[in-house]
Amino acid sequence: LGELAAGIWRVPVDLVKQRQQAGGGQRLGAVVQGVVSTQGSIFVASLQASLLRDVTHSSLQFPMYEYLKLVCANLNEISKDSLPTWQAASCGTVAGVISAFLSTPLDVLRTRLNLREDHLCPKTQ
Numbered sequence: 170l171g172e173l174a175a176g177i178w179r180v181p182v183d184l185v186k187q188r189q190q191a192g193g194g195q196r197l198g199a200v201v202q203g204v205v206s207t208q209g210s211i212f213v214a215s216l217q218a219s220l221l222r223d224v225t226h227s228s229l230q231f232p233m234y235e236y237l238k239l240v241c242a243n244l245n246e247i248s249k250d251s252l253p254t255w256q257a258a259s260c261g262t263v264a265g266v267i268s269a270f271l272s273t274p275l276d277v278l279r280t281r282l283n284l285r286e287d288h289l290c291p292k293t294q
Contacts, residue, residue: 172223222275229268
């Protein structure tokens, strides 16, 4: 649920950030005005893509992290909760890298949706 709530706030910020980065020197105010006038369907599509990416990333990362901690603990013949901090951090790093790699195509999709132009989607009155 946290990912869903964060997505509602993150999508408009990502729209501004990505359009500012790709805007070729546009002023921030012009980018914000463009995002404010963006058609609602773009917001919805961007929200859906963002939530899909975020939920996929988290649902891969956390179980993988726990599994890697269990493997390390078994190799060291200790309990999972007794792992040294550096080993637990290493497990988290590996899990984060793998889940980020697997969810990157969804991030590319989200970026393309965020950068698409309003004139590609006719406005409904």
